[in-house]
Structure formats: structure tokens, C-alpha cells
Amino acid sequence: MTAAKTYGRLQYLPPKGSGAGGWLISDLEPHVSVAFKRLFDRVRKTDVDIVLADTDLIRVDLHWFMLRYPLQHVEGQMLQEGIARVTTKAAERERLLAPSWTPGKLTGWKENRAPYPYQVQAARLAINNPSLLLGDDLGLGKTISALAAIVEGPKPAAVVVQTHLAQQWADRAEEFTHLRTHIIKGTKPYDLPSADIYVWKYSNIVGWNDVLARGVCKTVIFDEIQELRHGTGSQKGQTAEHMVAAADVSMGLTATPIYNYGNEIFNVMQYVHRDLLGRKHEFDREWCPDGKRVKNPQALGAFLRDAGFFLRRTEHDEEVNTQIPALNRVVLEVPWDEDDVGALDDLTRTLAQTVLSGSFTERGKAARELDLRMRMRTGVAKARGVAAYVDMLLQERPRVLLAGWHRDVYDIWGRALERHKPVLYTGTESAAGKRRSVDAFTKGDSRVMMISLRSGAGLDGLQDYCSDVVFGEFDWSPQVHKQVAGRLRRPGQRAEVTAHYLHTSGGSDPVIMGVLGLKASQSRGIVDPFSGIEQQQSDDSRIKELARQVLEKGAAL
CATH class of the missing domain: 3.40.50.300 (P-loop containing nucleotide triphosphate hydrolases)
Structure with a gap:
């Protein structure tokens, strides 16, 4: 019995240092290389040996490609694990987003202060993923959605806010929940009192970098996450990256993730689900040929939704408009x-x-x-x-x-x-x-x-x-x-x-x-x-x- 024909090789590259792993695709036959690069726009047309970031979505696409063009590989189990995770999470998202979904009995909220069902829905999606960029329209209560994620998710939580909103966040937590809050004072670390929510400001997280990198907080919420749109080029961006890496759940809140050019979404998503959009050079090749403007914003928006890491509701959505x-x-x-x-x-x-x-x-x-x-x-x-x-x-x-x-x-x-x-x-x-x-x-x-x-x-x-x-x-x-x-x-x-x-x-x-x-x-x-x-x-x-x-x-x- 002859062996099944293969058209190249696939090899897993283990992570080095703090970096993520990847996939090496090599020895592709010429016509297969053309087909591969047509599917993966992030790949340079001149590349012979191709390296892709390792994400579950990449694993799904590699498996799908190999149904038509088998590649020599020994990591079939890894691909299947990625497929299983994507399938399970997708099924749960469909269940949560179904018109018939209801949150059930809620605990942890003060009397007459329970969140709306669509706010609990966002919280459970974040915990399921376990990360989410919540882009609900202005006035739909993203703060309450985040509090719901903290009530139901792992604690303690770090909430990072603009300077003038720290007390407001603490007030909302006290008004709606039984969660204990502590607003961080200054940039110099001190012994933290026992609390469920620690409220940092973007202006003082840098001083706490070593503490936050140790995983003190299991859930991380970035309010107005567009503050991080400049990425790890800033010290606060680097600290935020450490916070996400050490947390179990991460959530970004903003109705305006993009202030200027569409490429800002890459940096924002790095703090929600790292490598969802690939490495920076991959993202630029696939979405931003000029390094700034997204060539097809509608397609990128649809991809982020389909992947399950971006949720946005407006006042016109049926589950929302009756409440506003x-x-x-x-x-x-x-x-x-x-x-x-x-x-x-x-x-x-x-x-x-x-x-x-x-x-x-x-x-x-x-x-x-x-x-x-x-x-x-x-x-x-x-x-x-x-x-x-x-x-x-x-x-x-x-x-x-x-x-x-x-x-x-x-x-x-x-x-x-x-x-x-x-x-x-x-x-x-x-x-x-x-x-x-x-x-x-x-x-x-x-x-x-x-x-x-x-x-x-x-x-x-x-x-x-x-x-x-x-x-x-x-x-x-x-x-x-x-x-x-x-x-x-x-x-x-x-x-x-x-x-x-x-x-x-x-x-x-x-x-x-x-x-x-x-x-x-x-x-x-x-x-x-x-x-x-x-x-x-x-x-x-x-x-x-x-x-x-x-x-x-x-x-x-």
C-alpha cells in the first residue's frame, strides 16, 4: 500500500523565552505554495520557508488546508486540541448569544441593582473565551458588564482606568455589588489590603510592574482600552502586557477602539487576545499594506466577531433597545x-x-x-x-x-x-x-x-x-x-x-x-x-x- 502523497512539511516550533510558539511550513510544492499564500494573506509572497504564530484559529486553518494538501507532520494531536477548543468555545458562544438565552438566578448583586441580561451575557462571554473586547455603544453600561465578569469570574481583579474615573469605578462597585474595592495610591508599591477589586490608573501602573507581573490579579479589566493603542512601545503598554500574561481573564472596554487609523486595533487586541491577529508584520501584510489603513475594515470587523473576541451591541439591538x-x-x-x-x-x-x-x-x-x-x-x-x-x-x-x-x-x-x-x-x-x-x-x-x-x-x-x-x-x-x-x-x-x-x-x-x-x-x-x-x-x-x-x-x- 503506497503512502499518501504529501506536498510539504509542517513542524511545531516551541516557544523561546517569553515568546509564543509557532508553525514552520517548508518544502511546499510550487502550486501548493501559491494556494497556501492565497489562504494566509499574512505570508509574504516571496517566502519559501513560512512561519506562522501558534493560535487555535491558525491550527484550525492549517488542519483545513491539509484536508486538500496533506503535509508531513507529527503534531496531529496538537492540531486536534486546537480544533476542539475552538469548537467548544464556538458552541458556548452560540448558546450565550441565542435569542432564548437568559442569565438565570444572579447572586452577588445588591437589591434592585441586578444587571441587565445583555450585560451578564458580555461577562460570561469574556469568562468563556477567557478574554473579550467589549465595544458596546455609548451608554449601554460597559462598567456594569465588567463588574458582572468580576462577580462571576476569578478574583481579585485589577481594573485600570483613566485618572479621573478611579473613584467613580469604586462607587459603582459599591452601589451595585458586595465587592470590596481599593484604589491604588501612587506609583510606589505597598502591602495591599484585602479586596476583590484593585483600581489602578493608567498613570500609576508602571510603578507596580513587578507586583502585577507576578499574577496578583486573576482578572484584568482595561477601561477605555484605547489608552493602550500605542502598544508596548510605552512603559504602561509593557506593564499592561505583563498583567494580561499573568491573568486568567482579560477584558477591554471601549466604544471607540480606534481614534485615528485602523492599525490601532492590532495593539488594542494584543491586550485582549495576543496573537489573534498574528505578529505585527503578519497583520500588516494581511490587513494594512501601508502600515496604517486597514484595506477592508468590514472584513476585519467581521473576523473579530466571528473569532468571538469582539462583542458590540447598539441601542438598536433587540435585547438593548427596550432598556434604553x-x-x-x-x-x-x-x-x-x-x-x-x-x-x-x-x-x-x-x-x-x-x-x-x-x-x-x-x-x-x-x-x-x-x-x-x-x-x-x-x-x-x-x-x-x-x-x-x-x-x-x-x-x-x-x-x-x-x-x-x-x-x-x-x-x-x-x-x-x-x-x-x-x-x-x-x-x-x-x-x-x-x-x-x-x-x-x-x-x-x-x-x-x-x-x-x-x-x-x-x-x-x-x-x-x-x-x-x-x-x-x-x-x-x-x-x-x-x-x-x-x-x-x-x-x-x-x-x-x-x-x-x-x-x-x-x-x-x-x-x-x-x-x-x-x-x-x-x-x-x-x-x-x-x-x-x-x-x-x-x-x-x-x-x-x-x-x-x-x-x-x-x-x-
Whole structure:
């Protein structure tokens, strides 16, 4: 009996040092090499001897390939073990994601504070994997999902947060669960008290590197995990890598895993499931030929979901929309106050002209400065009108969240609304200052909290006290506005949330209003691969349109 024909060799490469193992594929016949490289896009077309990272998904693909093109190998049992793990986990994921799934009886939660079923679902998926990137839309309670993973998973847990959110995490744990928490103080290690959750900040984990690398915490939660998008090139990235390696369960939380280019998802996923996307050079070859832009964001997003390590729900999902109140959107025009802003100056006209006709370098610099000047000018010009609207709104609303961007605008609002004792939550205040502002707004006598458009990430607890957000200034990105509204539109909110967009006929508002709702990015394809096509508009186009309006309207601006 003749031996079955083989078309090359497959050999397992044991790990060296702290690195992972791999698979060596060699001696492939020419036509088989072409077929192999067509399946594994991450392989260079010129490679003769091919090395792939060792993951269960790679083992499944190698086994599948060898059904058509058998390779000489002695590691058949290893391949079968990988297939078994993938099959078992996939079956459990299907069970958890089935429409008929229910969490059953829950323990460890305080009375009337049990999580929603979809939040428990995310927690159990994370424990099953045992890792997950949770990209639920803003306001769906990712913090509660993470607490559910800690309640049901191995303890103690490390939660790593942005500096201003440490106390909020401890408060949520105390409010919803019986878990004991301890917020880490400083960068110098000390004897840790007994606790179920240790809350670190991204700014102090580096000092605790040696302690965390020893596996002190069995579950690791990275809140706003995009903080690690620069990877192990930073010290905090290296420490985070040690934490994940020593933990039994890891979980990343963010509605915005990508801030700029799609390649950031590689670094983020390294802290969720290392080697899921292969080694960096493999990922670049397969997904990012230019090293930055993902060539097919929809396909990458679908892959992350199918692999089971990325879960994202939106307000439109059936299991979610019955729990989250609807968003009412009001768009109103307020007057332009020429006395506050004055006439358009020569410098602004010069900047506008440079944006349209200057050299490449000159255009870039002028565009940034024109954007800043015109947005501040617009905010100041309508500031009194915005304040008057908020004052009117407070005649029937208990509190208002007022979103802006410029300090000059906050000053005008603060003086006009002084009787409502406004407080600030911006990039200027310390973590303690932000906490005092939240306490005054929710439990004190402040009825207005002025929040910076880009300073509300992770802020929770306002939904019990406020249901109106007024946008007195605008950002170019619709996601920024959605995130601010998400501070109010989240589990626990009992009233309909209203977002009031107050614009004026001059300055940058007409252009920005045209962009809002149209701008999209690489993030959309990856986090929402099946959501359809949205029109995209570049920053260059928006600034040029603003420059044209500056020159056309002149003093009218």
C-alpha cells in the first residue's frame, strides 16, 4: 500500500523565552505554495520557508488546508486540541448569544441593582473565551458588564482606568455589588489590603510592574482600552502586557477602539487576545499594506466577531433597545452677538486665503489656526444666546448639561448663569476637581455643569439627575456629540433624553452643521461592519468650505 502523497512539511516550533510558539511550513510544492499564500494573506509572497504564530484559529486553518494538501507532520494531536477548543468555545458562544438565552438566578448583586441580561451575557462571554473586547455603544453600561465578569469570574481583579474615573469605578462597585474595592495610591508599591477589586490608573501602573507581573490579579479589566493603542512601545503598554500574561481573564472596554487609523486595533487586541491577529508584520501584510489603513475594515470587523473576541451591541439591538430611553433631538438657531465678537480681523482673512491658495505646508498650518479662531469666535458670538436658552430651559428642567470647548465661552456662560451655580468638568480640572463638580451637580445646589466636548469619556452617574444636554459649541465629529449625550442616555435613565443643538447663522456653525452626521472613519467598518455605507468628508474639505465662507461673507461673520 503506497503512502499518501504529501506536498510539504509542517513542524511545531516551541516557544523561546517569553515568546509564543509557532508553525514552520517548508518544502511546499510550487502550486501548493501559491494556494497556501492565497489562504494566509499574512505570508509574504516571496517566502519559501513560512512561519506562522501558534493560535487555535491558525491550527484550525492549517488542519483545513491539509484536508486538500496533506503535509508531513507529527503534531496531529496538537492540531486536534486546537480544533476542539475552538469548537467548544464556538458552541458556548452560540448558546450565550441565542435569542432564548437568559442569565438565570444572579447572586452577588445588591437589591434592585441586578444587571441587565445583555450585560451578564458580555461577562460570561469574556469568562468563556477567557478574554473579550467589549465595544458596546455609548451608554449601554460597559462598567456594569465588567463588574458582572468580576462577580462571576476569578478574583481579585485589577481594573485600570483613566485618572479621573478611579473613584467613580469604586462607587459603582459599591452601589451595585458586595465587592470590596481599593484604589491604588501612587506609583510606589505597598502591602495591599484585602479586596476583590484593585483600581489602578493608567498613570500609576508602571510603578507596580513587578507586583502585577507576578499574577496578583486573576482578572484584568482595561477601561477605555484605547489608552493602550500605542502598544508596548510605552512603559504602561509593557506593564499592561505583563498583567494580561499573568491573568486568567482579560477584558477591554471601549466604544471607540480606534481614534485615528485602523492599525490601532492590532495593539488594542494584543491586550485582549495576543496573537489573534498574528505578529505585527503578519497583520500588516494581511490587513494594512501601508502600515496604517486597514484595506477592508468590514472584513476585519467581521473576523473579530466571528473569532468571538469582539462583542458590540447598539441601542438598536433587540435585547438593548427596550432598556434604553429614546433620544429627542432639537436643533435651534440662536442670535449672533456682534458686540461680543467684533468685526472679522485681517489675520482671519489671511488665514482663509492661505487655506485655499498657499503651499502644502502653509495650508496645513493655516487650516488648524483658522479652525481654532473661527470656532472660538463662533462660540463667543452665540454664548449669550446659548446662556439665555439654558436659563429658560431651567424654568422647567431640574438640571442641564452644557457642552462647550473654549474657556472664553465658559466665562460668558458662567457669568450669565451665575444664579444656577454652574460648575466645570473640562480638561483643566484635576480628578478631584471633576469629582467635586459631579457631586455639586448631582447632589448639591448646582443646576448647570459645563462639560468639555472631549472630556466626558467614562463619566457615569448623571442619568439619575439630568435628561437635557445643550450643545453650545460643536465638534467636527458626530461621535463626540454622541458620547456627551451618552452620559445621560444610559441604563438607569428614566426620562426621555433631549439633545439641544444651538447653532448660529455665522462663523463655523453652518459648515460644521453640514458635516455632522456625515463624517465617518476607519473605526466604523471595524466596529460596525454590517451597518452600511456612510458618506465621508475629509478635514481638508471642511476647512476649505469654512475658508470660502470667511472670504465670501467677510464682515458679516
